[in-house]
Amino acid sequence: MCAQMLWPYREARRIISQLRGRKDAILETGFGPSGPPHIGTYGEIIRTNFVALALKDLGYRPRIISFLDDLDGLRKVPEGFPTWLSDYLGRPVCEIPDPFECCESFSKHMHKLLVKMVDDAGARCEYRFSSEEYASGTFNDAIEAVMHNVELLKRLVVPMLSPEVGARWFPFFAKCENCGKLYTTRVTSVDIDSETVDYVCDGEFGAVRGCGHHGTTSYLNGAGKLPWRVDWPARWFALHVDYEIHGKDLIESASLGKRIVSSVFMRPPILTMTYELFLDADGRKISKSKGFAIDPTLWLKYGTRDSLHLMLYKKPKQAKRLDISRMPSYVNEAFGVAADYYRRRDEFGQPGKRHPYEILTLLAPPDSDPGRMDFATLCNLVAALGERNPDVIKRYALKLAEQVNSDDSGYDVRSADSGLVDELVRKAIMFADDIIATRSAEVELSDNELEAVRSFVSYLRSGEFTGEEIQTRVFTLAREFSISQPRMFQILYALILNQRQGPRLGYFIPILGQNKTADRIEASLAKFGLRD
Template sequence: MARNASQVPTDWVTRAADEAVRHAGEGKPVTCASGASPSGPVHLGNLREFLTVHFVADELRRRGVDVRHLHSWDDYDRFRKVPAGVPAEWADHIGRPLSAVPDPWECHTSWAEHYKAPLREALAEMGVEMVEVSQTEKYRAGTYRDQILLAIRERAQVETVLSRYRTKKGDDEAAEAEPAEDLSRFPYKPYCRGCGRDTVTLLSYDDATTDLAYRCQACGESHTTNVATQDEGKLVWKVDWPMRWAFEGVDFEPGGADHATPGSSYTVGKDVVKIFGATAPSFVAYGFVGFAGMQKMSSSAGGVPTAADALRILEPAILRWLYVRRAPKQTFDIDFGPEVVRLYDEWDALTKKAADPAKRDVAVLAWERAAATADTTLPTPTVRVPFRTLSSVADVTAGSADLISQVISHVGFPHASVSELEPRLAKAMQWTHEFVPAEERTTVREAPDADRLAALDEQESGWLRLLVDGLADFDGDLDQDEVTTLVYGVPKLARGFAVEEKPSDEVKADQKVFFKLLYNLLVDADRGPRLPTLIVALGAERVRRLLTP
């Protein structure tokens, strides 16, 4: 049965947006929230946090809903360990807020900012707009004082909720054995006033004065902080997250699949948030994103690819598409190897489909979400050249963008300037340079293979003469269509057929042998880029020189 052309397709974004509106209340502003700790490179797995929220907020924006994408940087989290490549003396900063740890590369004001900055740039390139919140700034400004005091006053109730979800036997026994006023599970933890670390043991808390006394295990100093007047710490994570849901009025927030398991942060938070007088936001769990073909992805610490890395070879719309075309719970890999060529082919085919309104379905809806936001269209080349063609020419020429542009014009894609090929041309050049293994690169011979040319049989010699003579007949620069006709036509001509005739089985067999011969003589391999493209890229004179004894 034919699909109703007027039917509007729906996807996971549609459903999540509907849930966010229901949580907020019809006609009310909607807050969609994301959060991340800038403790290291924000890799492509972490990117799912940002894009999941972006697509939902963007859908609401398209509907005319008053919506904000609120992103919390958990830069007030502790610095946990010194990664490879960082001086060992940075271990002295373990336990301090990420915002207080110096940038060892000295290019940003702090460890946290070092990892925020490149992610901001990548998100801007992908059309993601969000309101950023620094938890360091919020806590130190006293923004959450009332919420902190509430959590402390209701600490017995908080502990009742947290203990309900503990699964370790030791924790259960400790909960039963410990008196309620024990401070080992106090919902608030200060950073030491002396050394700035969170390595503190709480000694006492006075409900009347809100004085919290502690001793630092790292520096040995003892201090007292007044929770009502001094802002020197933060709530523990499983209280902090639901507190922010209530404070910011969050209506939708995703999380990794681990957050939705029994006893996890979201599960516990659904009960803790009630203490703050609110309800948990609508939630979707997202799955793992893996990586392949990224052996040379060296810009990130530990070789973990980031959005900035991916954008070196993928158009922004295509990177968005990888995330929006699958339901969040679906896991997937991003492959930076040969799969990139197939990915571009798939995107181009979908782009053609999307041009036909009668073919609008869920796949096209994903394309629409990836190709544009409610406010802007993502950059796309004016002249769309297949990625495999661009990368093949970049491989063969190993030249400048201008040289590649010249060849591309002669292989069937005329254009007025290099800019009409961007951003795809730059991506293809980068991919060819960085991700095509040396053994798979096309290396054009510097000089003719004298031994192989001397060993040509009569049939092979005849094929090469027909090709060289045919190239000499062309006026000026080579044309892709003419060269294609000639290359496929040589074995036909050798057997007395016209080039436009359908090849016989014998001709087809000859073509395979002839093509292998050309690859051997031009690039010292049995295969390579499409021969017409290769010949146009090399030019008639260079081909003639390599094929003539």
């Protein structure tokens, strides 16, 4: 497996082809601090780190800029935040008090959350703030170019807008000197010689209305800002950006931005990579303001960082449904990737020849194999046991390792350090309590199906059987009672695990114990009112 086969290296080589002999490269990511950073924000930074590390590995000097648009106006009060924030709707988030009273502003609090996420991952980036960059003059040259090309920009941008918005669109928002809002102002005239604009604050911004103030202000040094579709390419120009990763929902804006860079700022367009969107469990795009955005800390409460990075690394151009209930399978898969690396590590570890596990660990894999476990089965085991004593669970985990190794599946908790075992046991307990316990898989059984289940319970109590014998018995019962095999397994998973699918029963039941399994089935039958 060579580096060229790994997508971060393919992206790195694309960038190198555009550097024209330069060794320095600037990669950008963006964050709108109008709400807490979610997994999409984290994902952009981590994926950009993947590419930056590939560049560094190939002998280049990448820098990552995370640009926080803290001049963005607050459009709505985020779900779960105090209602008094409604008094600040339309104001730049850098001027809104921190509702948690630990930082100097709303946006600085969101920045603090982002920094912790990034630092905990061992990732690297430098932070720039829209308010500071505009005020310091970083965007002045871009704004001057905009003011000299207003009509060209209107021809490029207005066709993408609704007729109502397009009729009043102008490529600059003055900050109202009376109410402090940005997006409610409308430029009425420009004076290039004095570098000023006349404006009126008579617009609407969501539920926010302008105050009606008329004024004149400079268009430089932070007295206003460019609208999003112009601000983004202006960043590329002002910060000398070479590359940015963005979501599929911004394809049109990125294409427009490249045209603006070429025709207004007179620079070659940057390179971009598009990733598919993250969706929540119901298929909705994750959203900070609507309250259905998954925080990476939630993933890490139950899973491992390697599993989170694997989810970000795998097929970035394929949409991913972030159902936290699927997280244990990512943990198992990440363990598998690690196992492959440690078996073959002598083949890798050199510039230009990297293993995917090295990418997941940001080119800093542990010196020795920390070991691994069948985490998905451990979570199901904890749920079925009803036991929460970590020492007891740990004994079952070792029993699980023995069973799994007998199947030669590659997992071996016995080779793991004690810290990893303790961590996985603790996380499995939390996952069983918080996630599995909330599932509902109530089943309705026909008389025939109920009789098959009772026969299985009697079988489990009749002697000691191997996993293979138990698995075969399920197939036999399905045939004897004329029940389809998928239906038979679905019934047993519902009664044992309160879910419609699960681990191989011939593998799982010997670990849980035949009598405990029988007890579990009988308790479920009683709960569903199906017991004699």
